Amino acid sequence: MSSSTLARTALRQPVRRYAVPSFAPSSASPFAVFDRDLKRNQRNRAARHVQRSRLTDYVKDDVAQSMVDRLLDIKRRYPLVLDVGSGPGFLAKHLDPEITQKVVMVDGARQMLYRDEDVETEVPVERVHLDEEELASHFEENSHDCIMSCLSMHWINDLPGTLVQIKRTLRPDGVFIGSMLGGDTLFELRTSLQLAELEREGGISPRISPMTDSQSVTSLLNRAGFALSTVDVDEVQIAYPSIHELVDDLKWMGEGNAVVNRRRTLSPETLLAAGEIYKELHGLEDGSIPATFQIMHMIGWKPDPSQPKPAKRGSGSTNLADVIGDEGATPLK
Template sequence: MRPGLPQIHAARRALATVASASSFPLPPAAPYIVFDRAVKQLQKDRAALANGGDSSRTVDYVRNEIAERMLERLLDVRRKFSSILDVGSGSGHFAKLLEPETTDKVVMLDMSEHSLNRDGDEHFEVPVKRKHADEERLLEVVGRESQEAVVSCLSMHWVNDLPGLLVQIRESLKPDGMLLGALFGGETLFELRTALQLAETEREGGISPHVSPMTDTRDVSNLLGRAGFTLLTVDIDEVQVGYPSMWELLDDLRDMGESNAVIGRRHILHRDTLTAAAAIYQALHGKEDGSIPATFQVIYFIAWKPSPTQPKPLERGTGEKNLQEIL
């Protein structure tokens, strides 16, 4: 049955209530709200402030590793940019790796003001400008066709309207501008997800979302193409980290600001359910030395805004050699 006007008005009031709880209102006409952005902002702020920022610095290892792998892809481009916009920059894991030979300056943009300012300018090799803003409303902060390059290191998996953000990034880029990004793929933390689901089913007779839904490689390629990008390069990689037990993994995710922020999540898990999940995790995935692995699947992508100066494929039939002869 299709909803009537009273139900539609009620749904709109509910969304307005969620939006009013955040310093960043929800984007207009968002297609589907999966994540509570107010909660995510609070999680990132708390992580950046804990122990004067030392707690979050201790767990920078995942973002730092992926930022280094992103930098390798940027260096393959062999172009110097006058400025690079780092969307969802956090404390600058990627920006800290940039050198004057790559860019003249970097603009860091993040929804968490405390993450933006966690580390001082002395940690960066190039001049830094910080913008406290929600990446979901990018074009309200940066102008159209104002950027030569946009990067995003592990923030897009918390965006409600990913297609909309990609369109905004394309609009913000100059012709032949580059988008370089990395986001967590659908197999990220599959060990934790299965352990929690099995434990909750066995102890409580049902399951609720504890690990956020993520995209896969085909989705990213399709979304970039639909957003109007060209010359796409998408590849996938994994980072696997060992932990003494599930408890240390959960502590590190909290200190990373990567705790669950799905709307409709359970705020409390019974202790016996968590204990059962830890035992299941160990039984299914434990190593001989007693440690457990946690897999972070990462999707890397490079895309370009169309430009008349970009190379284009030759028309069909203009080749000078027959492919069968070469083979």
């Protein structure tokens, strides 16, 4: 890895926007957006180059730590935690016996799943090689206290179905804590590549995978049957020396393009043009370029009679005028 690659810095800029719950239509799209076999191959290829792969764990490590912090805020213990799309164990390395007694790691890319099996963790782990969209085929209903997923669900084709399986696997009053990349992720790279392709090739193709937004994720959680669901958004910005280091790191993260109708090649001329456009439109004063990763954090609970219920409409006993005062009250006409 070159010294310029190691010189990149992370500029964490938390931007939280809370989504208003709404309900999505009940029908799910039957079409596959992502080539899941290709994505497994990409991630396994990255895992085979262990040292280069580990050097690009910085985004997922940061998000995993944030997710564990959110779990600690709940102030419960979870004897059995299921990590869906675990990778080599980004979450497991941050969990301790005060939180859980065991972590079950599930991932469809076998070599990525076992990449760090020689790395010790504070809690016992069990690795299960299984497609993240097929949880119901392996895990019993009401079998886990907590299910987590760190930056893997943006590659799932049947996201509604996977959320339903996650809720099924949870015990009553169990919690799901997940994170996935949002629609503004790598918007700088997306626009630069589109403009470069228009200039050099006379057309554009999908280079960055389509991603959902916080409003849609809230709807999907509600539709899957979760209670007390919330979604909030962070942004993590990383500075890279140039577009070449960014593209190289995405490759070793296993985050390369896996859209079904993608164009298979990117010419060096187009990439060079994209790099110049990137610097012109988004470049920083020191000559580096920023790359934005939008992180959507989600929390949902499996319904249980013990959970708090909203008060009945009209049951309030406080007059609004008493709260806002006479000056803030507007008389009815």
